[in-house]
Amino acid sequence: MAREVDRQVIALDVNGERAELLVPVHKTLLEVLREDMQLTGTKHGCELGECGTCTVLVDGKPELSCLVLPVQVEGRSITTIEGMADGSDLHPLQQAFAELGAAQCGYCSPGILLTAKSLLESNAAPSRDEIRQALAGNLCRCTGYSKILDAVELAGVRMK
């Protein structure tokens, strides 16, 4: 029995580059980014919208890519971790995470970095509690979150 799979051409704007892809309609944005576009910087921890690991930015706002279908975000601007640095120059958040040891195993880092980027863009000097609120949907098992809070604060100060 041959399997019938509906496919559709979609056009995605990812990290400022437009890509046209023929993908099964039920494939998630997470799967398309990782498997069809080789953007494996976006990780996955549950594929059920529970851990925040697969967070990407859609028009600057955090979205869980495991719960988004590509057709929902056609024509909108998607940013993944690969699009965060300016060429070889790290984003201040990336720099601060590296300097302060905010990435241990690093698996949750892409999702947390992008969520923090969105926060700092709307609130240049968030309090520690505001950072906690913004990142509450992102789990990390290594750091105890402390160094992440420090790094977001440091990046905020440097970006002013």
Next chain:
Amino acid sequence: MTGANGYSVIGKPFPKPDAVSKVTGRAIYADDMLPARTLHCRILRSPHPHARILSIDTSAARRMPGVRAVITGADLPIKFGILPVTQDERALEHEKVRYVGDPIAAVAAVDEEIAAAACDAISVEYEVLEAVMSIDEALAESKDERIQDYGGPNNIHKLVALEFGDVDAGFKTADHIREDVFFFQGNTHLPMEQHSAIASFVDGRVTLWSSTQVVHYVHRALAKVLELPMNRIRVIGAVHGGGFGGKTDPFAHEIIVCKLAILTGRPVKCTLTREEVFYAHRGRHPVLMWVRSGVTKDGRITAMHFKTALDGGAYGSYGVASTFYTGALQTVTYDIPAYRFEGCRVFTNKPPCGPKRGHGTPQPRFALELHLEKIAHDLGLDPVDLKQRNFVKPMTRTVNWLRVTSCGLDECTQRVMTASGFRTRQTQRGRGMGFAISSYMSGAGTAIYWNDMPHSEVQIKVDRGGVTAYCGAMDIGQGSDSVLAAIVAEELGLRPRDIRLVTADTDTTPIDLGSYSSRVTFMAGNAALQAVRKMRGMLVEAVAAKMGREAQDVPVAEGRIGDFSFEEASILAEARFGALTSAGSYTPPKIAGPYKGSGVGPSPAYSYSACVVDLDANPRTGIVQVHKVWIAHDVGRAINPLLVEGQVEGSIYMGLGEALMEEQTFRKGLHKWPSMLEYKSPTFMDMPEVETIIVETVDPEGPYGAKEAGQGPLLPVIPAVSSAVFDALGVWIDEIPVTPEKIVEAIRRKVKGEPPRFGPVRFPSIPYPACIKVEPPSKDLSASAASI
């Protein structure tokens, strides 16, 4: 620049060598790999906790378009397991399943959906057996048949009974004797990365990339099950997305992808779903504990009797070691002159338990710390004073023959007392502080399979391309690569970023036993130190000859060796000696005591921690909110203080999760919450501020005096939480996790005039054998007799 400690790299907060690749999304984890023509593997798992397999029909699955191979247990019949004494697992079971999630068949297909559909098309006929789901059920006679065909009576896996010194005599001299029963529920590692492995087979050689903590042990298991010589297998540790002990066993999926790659001639990948990660488990054992201690009226321990019962799950895993660990390390914090330990592990129809951060020691640490606190209350003594009075001293040997060298218990305690203001805290209903201490090993002193070879080896190459260090150690995020780079850089007068690292690859790196038991800094660190000092010797000798000076007059610092740049010096040395390579290795001293079972517990050095937790506990709702945690950790020497803090903070976080919310429980044979939403773990909102105090006792045998930091700091957090709840509300929660329901119930009992506690009331009757009686060693450890 040389720092206050006399070093230019050691003790400074350098970023990790992999930091930039991780924050840019460029680090390649196992599931990120997708070589051309990769097939995807899915595994069919048992829906029953306990059943005989009567038949497996894979014909429909094999016929499905896109399916390239289907295998069952008949294809991989050889048993394996991490410990030589419990080779009880099969990559795929074809006779019997022992927990919901036990692997039965595997499919390789062109995509994951086809592989999953093919698994659904496999039909298995079962004869369902009675499931054994608790310690009590496992101790009773089996209704159908036992889970495993080895071990003690009924479903007992392992029984241990040891006595050091004369315990009965110790109790006779006591002024006060107290007994308590405690329970520590099981929980799991929950790494953010699901286990993943990808294999290829080319020209008769298998290569496996895996998210593992122990490439060497995976290598050994693959050789055994695949019946291939080790030189035809290569295991590479992919960038690692978190372990905490959960990726320390060789796993079925690692063997399965290799077999499927051999059969299909194509790369095969298997990434577990989050639900499957809960079934892979190997996490914290649920442990029921009974402890009886005798003390003098001023609180000095005269004797202790400790009994444990571990719910092991369906397979052996590290369980024999875990069992011993529930009794081994009580003595490395408190001076116990006579000590009896009886341990028991049972099999149940649940995912196998194994090593999680602190391996087998957080449970008894929780019991011991609360038990001593209760004794202090009985005697009207200050609990901190009572504990301090019993602290072990540096350079001593414990009653069970463990060698204690450096020990910062007193300093850690004083530092957290001062920082937290514990002794001057205001008593206030609903607000409390708790204190506890602990210790952990800097690597197990004996290997899993007994042998006389080194536990870690490092090679160094210097040429016109710079310095490369090779080591089998696996960086699982804890920063072991940083330790290697720092040590090599320090000795060569370079910066850590000047050192290229090749690690965790069985083809190219010398053996290191892996990232478990907090062994890497101590063991790989010492091996690196030995290797780099040989290299430094060659460089200095070549420069000295050129300069016409004595070698000891040639300084090595800031990128220069004597009058030459490092690069010029390496050219001089290469011209003088030929290819510049050096090697170092580390073998722990032989310090195990003269008795059977003495291999679990000895370590070349122990870390020490002291912790204070400040929290609110609401008497009406039972909800606990932790305000702050102070911890002082004796790490010997912080090679990189930034990473030590990271390990300590991460340990506190994980300890708080275990103390307050994390639990792995089952209903009718099923895991109650195999998802990240339902398995509660602390979020950013739950994590309090942490004040980390690094204490440096400079261990005599550690590299630059360093000891472990990754596991020990978790241990005191859990009893400190329960102790703080008592401080706040006057009720004892003798069972982990300390949930709101338990607090409310304990308060209800208190109000009714019943004992103000929540916890187990009895310890079952267990057929422990007669104790092996062991004569204690002489207590003093003179420096000259450090090794026996």
